[in-house]
Amino acid sequence: MIEVKGLCKYFKNVKAVDNINFTVSEGEIVGLLGENGAGKTTTLRMIATMLKPTSGTALINGYDLLKEPDKVRSNIGILFGGEAGLYDRLTARENIKYFADLNNMNENESRENIDRLVKMLDMEEYVDRRVGKFSRGMKQKVAIARSIVHNPKVMLFDEPTLGLDVTSSKIVQDFILSCKNENKAIVFSSHSMQEVEKLCDRIVIIHKGKIIEDMRVDDFKGKYGEDFEKAFVGLVGDK
Amino acid sequence: MNMKAIMIVFKKELTDLLRDKKTVIVGILIPLIIFPIMFGLIGRSVEGNIKKTSENLKIAIQSQDKSQLAVFLKSQKNITVVDSNDIKKDVQEGKIYVGLIIPQNIEESIKDEKSAEIKIIYDDTSQNSNMACNIIKSLIEEYSKEIVKSRLMSKGIDYSILTPINIKEEIAAKDEGGFGKFMLSLLLPLMLIIYGMTGPMAAATDLGAGEKERGTLEPLLTTQAGRMSLLFGKLLSITVMGFMGTVSSIIGLMIGVKAGGSVFGGDMPLLLSPITVIMIGIFVLLIIMVFGALELSISIYARSFKEAQTYLSPLTIIGMAGAYGTYMIDVKNVSTILFNVPLANVSLIIKEFIIGIYNPLHIGMTFGWNLVYIFLAVLFARYMFSKEEVIFRA
Ligand SMILES: Nc1ncnc2c1ncn2[C@@H]1O[C@H](COP(=O)(O)OP(=O)(O)O)[C@@H](O)[C@H]1O
Numbered sequence: 001m002i003e004v005k006g007l008c009k010y011f012k013n014v015k016a017v018d019n020i021n022f023t024v025s026e027g028e029i030v031g032l033l034g035e036n037g038a039g040k041t042t043t044l045r046m047i048a049t050m051l052k053p054t055s056g057t058a059l060i061n062g063y064d065l066l067k068e069p070d071k072v073r074s075n076i077g078i079l080f081g082g083e084a085g086l087y088d089r090l091t092a093r094e095n096i097k098y099f100a101d102l103n104n105m106n107e108n109e110s111r112e113n114i115d116r117l118v119k120m121l122d123m124e125e126y127v128d129r130r131v132g133k134f135s136r137g138m139k140q141k142v143a144i145a146r147s148i149v150h151n152p153k154v155m156l157f158d159e160p161t162l163g164l165d166v167t168s169s170k171i172v173q174d175f176i177l178s179c180k181n182e183n184k185a186i187v188f189s190s191h192s193m194q195e196v197e198k199l200c201d202r203i204v205i206i207h208k209g210k211i212i213e214d215m216r217v218d219d220f221k222g223k224y225g226e227d228f229e230k231a232f233v234g235l236v237g238d239k
Numbered sequence: 240m241n242m243k244a245i246m247i248v249f250k251k252e253l254t255d256l257l258r259d260k261k262t263v264i265v266g267i268l269i270p271l272i273i274f275p276i277m278f279g280l281i282g283r284s285v286e287g288n289i290k291k292t293s294e295n296l297k298i299a300i301q302s303q304d305k306s307q308l309a310v311f312l313k314s315q316k317n318i319t320v321v322d323s324n325d326i327k328k329d330v331q332e333g334k335i336y337v338g339l340i341i342p343q344n345i346e347e348s349i350k351d352e353k354s355a356e357i358k359i360i361y362d363d364t365s366q367n368s369n370m371a372c373n374i375i376k377s378l379i380e381e382y383s384k385e386i387v388k389s390r391l392m393s394k395g396i397d398y399s400i401l402t403p404i405n406i407k408e409e410i411a412a413k414d415e416g417g418f419g420k421f422m423l424s425l426l427l428p429l430m431l432i433i434y435g436m437t438g439p440m441a442a443a444t445d446l447g448a449g450e451k452e453r454g455t456l457e458p459l460l461t462t463q464a465g466r467m468s469l470l471f472g473k474l475l476s477i478t479v480m481g482f483m484g485t486v487s488s489i490i491g492l493m494i495g496v497k498a499g500g501s502v503f504g505g506d507m508p509l510l511l512s513p514i515t516v517i518m519i520g521i522f523v524l525l526i527i528m529v530f531g532a533l534e535l536s537i538s539i540y541a542r543s544f545k546e547a548q549t550y551l552s553p554l555t556i557i558g559m560a561g562a563y564g565t566y567m568i569d570v571k572n573v574s575t576i577l578f579n580v581p582l583a584n585v586s587l588i589i590k591e592f593i594i595g596i597y598n599p600l601h602i603g604m605t606f607g608w609n610l611v612y613i614f615l616a617v618l619f620a621r622y623m624f625s626k627e628e629v630i631f632r633a
């Protein structure tokens with residue numbers, strides 16, 4: 001579970017994130033929706049302990065990211081950006097294993113987890129080949145397996161389908177839904193209203209670093225009607 | 240920072256780097272074979288050329304080619320006298336190596352116990368001509384000594400009257416191979432410093448900027464391994480890569496010197512004892528660590544591979560300056576103050592080791608200072624790794 005409490009991040013005089021608050025429960029997918037430069041990546045980087053907040057904090061599974069960043073890191077998995085970000089000269093298994101090792105897993109645990117993920121994602125055929133020559137979709141699966149190999153309770157996705165083809169996007173979206181089935185707390189950022197509508201339980205709209213709307217997808221439909229794109233443009237355009 | 244995480248990072252990075260054909264070829268393989276090939280070719284061709292020229296000296300003799308001197312020269316196995324209408328032109332064009340102009344009256348001059356003047360025409364820009372000139376000169380000298388001998392003999396004087404003092408040369412170096420060591424003391428520090436600097440560069444670029452460019456840095460930063468473990472694992476693997484490159488270039492140099500034959504002093508590398516090699520190795524390692532840490536700091540600041548390469552090139556110039564600055568210094572009477580100067584101190588200490596000086600003060604100063612540099616360089620790398628503005632430089 002994630003509790004974001006008054007998070008702020010200023011870069012010099014740019015208020016990239018300006019006092020935002022929201023919570024994500026277990027088994028819930030929250031869509032962080034905003035235009036380019038709205039502050040989505042910065043928010044997720046702070047939750048992932050990569051950036052220090054200017055003020056405010058967040059609790060991840062009860063651990064404060066300011067006080068216990070190590071504990072927070074052991075509880076989160078991230079999939080950032082469309083590009084998979086793998087080591088081309090390592091095999092798929094080595095790529096995944098590296099992150100299992102860095103997350104303090106012992107040999108048995110990591111082997112079991114990797115085998116399970118390989119089966120789940122249908123990677124048996126190529127898991128021991130170097131990823132350099134993999135297709136987009138194959139790489140995406142490796143990145144997915146890597147993000148979750150250490151059994152995190154919280155998953156952070158930052159525009160994970162950006163620039164992906166339809167097949168790879170589908171792989172990622174299915175993965176997000178499977179995380180929900182495993183009862184993880186999930187934040188998923190996007191600038192596509194459609195994608196958010198399809199996957200999320202709740203919508204948090206962020207604009208110029210501030211939250212301008214936070215409600216259940218069903219309620220959102222009730223309030224703004226079925227045309228999400230129009231509603232979003234209307235909301236953002238106002239400000 | 241924890242040891243286990245450092246080792247995980249170290250092992251992964253080393254595997255990754257060693258699987259990179261380009262890094263291995265440029266960083267390890269080429270240094271290993273470039274010197275043998277280069278020196279071998281140079282050595283062979285220089286040696287071959289010397290042999291070719293000295294075995295077949297093409298000269299031309301003008302006017303008195305029936306004189307005793309001409310006959311003496313012609314009787315030399317390695318001299319071929321050819322006809323020439325224009326000696327100067329033929330020398331310039333390389334058709335003959337040297338031309339001799341022997342005066343008409345040479346026989347009379349010798350008989351009358353006077354001095355005769357012989358002109359040698361040669362081309363001082365041509366190696367072959369220079370060499371031929373020297374050989375001819377010494378032959379003429381030999382010939383003229385014979386004349387002196389017979390002149391003295393005819394007067395009943397012993398020839399040794401001309402050499403009241405005989406010079407016998409003896410080299411005052413501690414052991415054999417003084418010249419080889421001297422050459423080595425010029426060459427090796429220069430090379431080692433340049434290698435210590437360029438050796439870790441490819442690895443540092445890949446492990447800093449490369450990580451950003453691939454998009455692997457963000458997931459890496461959210462693992463349990465802290466930033467410092469990542470940093471030290473990376474530094475360790477960069478150091479090892481740099482050291483492997485340096486070692487292979489030294490081995491290459493040694494093979495190269497052998498392949499080059501007598502031109503490079505033949506068995507030069509055998510002049511260094513294992514202890515000397517180890518002592519030199521330790522100091523090279525220190526330099527690699529300093530540069531490795533600096534290069535990684537710069538590399539992590541860069542947004543991309545290309546940018547990293549651009550930022551790293553000025554470092555090369557600094558290294559070169561340090562290495563060349565001490566190139567000609569004679570360590571037999573070097574000022575101790577110089578051992579406070581970065582790079583210069585390592586260059587000098589390596590020179591000392593090569594010629595067999597082990598000065599505890601110099602060793603201590605150099606070692607101490609380099610530990611300080613490593614400490615500062617690592618501190619800088621630490622600072623860079625902990626700065627958000629650096630890691631997430633947009
Ligand atoms: N490292 C940084 N340094 C300075 N400004 C930054 C940095 N990262 C992001 N910003 C600024 O913060 C704002 C929010 O950026 P970001 O969180 O990346 O938005 P989003 O992910 O929603 O597109 C933007 O104005 C961006 O220019």
Ligand SMILES: [Mg+2]
Pocket residue numbers: 037040041042158159
């Ligand atoms: Mg973003």
